[in-house]
Amino acid sequence: MKWRLTRRFLVSIVLIVGLIVVMNTLLLIALLFIQSYKKTATSPEAVEVTATRFSDEIIVKNGKPTITNRGQKILEENHAWVQILNKEGKEVAAYQTPASLPTSYSPVEIVQMYKYKEVNGKTTVFVGEAENLSYFFGIEDPKLMRVVYNFNFDQISYIFTKLFLVFLVADLLIATLVGFLFGSRLTKPMYKLIEGIHRLKHQDYEKISVKGGPYREVFENMNDLSTTLKSVETERKKLDQMRNEWIGNVSHDLKTPLASIQGYAELLQEDVTDEERLTYTQIIEQKSLYMRDLLNDLNLTTKLQSGTFPLQKEKVLLSSFVRECVIDVLNDPIYQTCSIIFEAESETLSATLDSNLFKRALLNFIYNALIHNSENTDIQINLSTGYPQEHENYFSEKLSTDFATIQIIDFGKGIPVDEQPFLFNRYYRGTNTKDTQGSGLGMAIAQDIIQAHDGVVYIKSKEGEGTTISIILPLQ
Template structure:
């Protein structure tokens, strides 16, 4: 779980527990005060009743005071029990659901309280100095108003608790976004930086010192990475330029030698192999140079509207020169009648390089088995599907195949540098297209190149 969500849950959960405890304490204290007050009212009422019993001549006065001053108690009843001084022959009311312990507690302590099934019971023992019998008054009543009060209190506290819990959740989310929002932006920005945009930097717009310090640290790290990568690019570029001239000379000399020797000469096969390997090596050198060019500046060369099937035809000729044993099958069955749907706005050299890299990968990783290429035209998109039946790509490594210099774990026996697919993807994206790869290890790979037709690009340029 992300730290942001963990903090939200911890803060909200902790505050929910604290608020729940406060609500329980408030309810318990309020309910306790209410119950205590009701018992006190019952005791006052029982006291007056006891005085009226003890002083019969003033009974009416006591009852008048009780009715005019004291709170009226719902369903109030009083039971008078005369208690002999020796506490013998005591008879308690059988209609009351009270245990004998309640009566003896009242006699011993002077009062006793009990609550059962919504009914309050109060026992009040009054010592009578003028008689041999003392008075035990048992008072019963219901607190309907108190029950309603507790019900309202429960509802109020529950609603307040839920509202406060919602407010705390929203508040914690708000402040977590304020706190972690810059962190998320930094993570997204850093994840978007790759070999093709190493010159991007984090924007230092946050007032928090820690966030600004983190951005500065990451920018300094990116500066060091860019410097190291630039040095690597310069080295590859210089080396590639140094190799192009001798490779061109070797290819030219081999071609002259092939033209000069007689048919059937035993050196002819060797010269043909020299020619093929030289062409492959030149292609690798050109790929390295283009990778340096694209990743270094990202600028486009001269573009023009061209037919994709013609670009693909040139790619096939280039691939054929590299190795005459390559068996490339072309399917033009889905070509549209309207040739405008085949037009793309492209740099022919770069687009040819991307397509040839993908096709050559098909041959390389399938042991020179057949590679099928199909051109598929749609209303606003034209697709090139390249299918091979080679070693495939491990499922857990599919997301890494477009990372520069990455090679799958099952390619140890094959030559390569891990730059063909990353370069192809970057070139296709420069053409506002995309690449999708579907592969099963041991069964082969299908690469789908998608490019927008030129008329859509032209329309977008006019609207802009």
């Protein structure tokens, strides 16, 4: 995987550079080809063509040459001159020739006149033929120069091909070296990223060291993902542990009544008195009802969690509703001597509730305050508008008086700080519940009920001072 990335990047760089070299070469050839056909009036090629074609402007009549008017005009426009010679090299006609120009030439002098600048350093001379005559066509231009090359086309083609291959190989080698160095630096962080992904795959959430560069944000996001996955994994393990503990508790809670039912059923098969038979059947009924309630709790918490439980809502006066719950608790012979004080800020506060369901949630909090504290613990229940100031930090913005708060306050032994975050977990049972029956679903069900009514519930507790449970509900 490591070398595969580098190899792909390197091949891409080499192909790109090779393509650029080929395109530049083709462009150069095209430009040279176009330039070979591009001629201007002052270019050497154009002047030579003019000199060669000037033979058309020379007319011979009765053996005497003359220059046409058009030819004279061409000479004047190009600052040129012409000297016409016969076969013996003697001048027979001339136009605008320099005064120092000879009037007779030997064959050698004619060659020298063509090849070399025999007139002056500014004049270039061309040679042409017109019928049986020859002529010198001279043009005075210091920027104009004629150079004679002798070359072999095959040799030029071979040299050009060889140079092209040399430059191509050199460019590819340079591109390979640069691509390798650049690619190694660019793809090296990718190896760490891939390695980090493999570690995540095997649940290794170690963070990757972050350095500068184009991948810095990628590594930071990768580390954030590692942190999130590690947190999720930790929570999952805690949840699994609590679930296993809860299953163990529920199994124990079911085994105990089942064992009692089985034992008393076996006793009923023996000869027993009517009084004993009545006692045994009452115990069996009690245990079976407990098992039924436990299964109902399991069914209720599942439906509340999934949002499939149908609520039978109706408008309820909160003061009357809470007062009835307090009376129900005090009518229980077990708690009739307990001290429960209820105070309502207003008797007209109303909310839309499922009375039976919400009563279960409220009674759960009240019974918990009674069961998990000593018998002489005072309980105070308050009903007010707005929200309690001690929970102000829970809200991003202050709530209006369209909300009501029900507070269950006990002045008992309080709840340990390390247990408070888990009180509403479905699989949690506190350390002070070892000697009490229950499945550990009561608090979770109570919270689900309140949330189903668009409310929230918070707990504030301090060991040795007591616990305050605040239920905040939207008003009608």
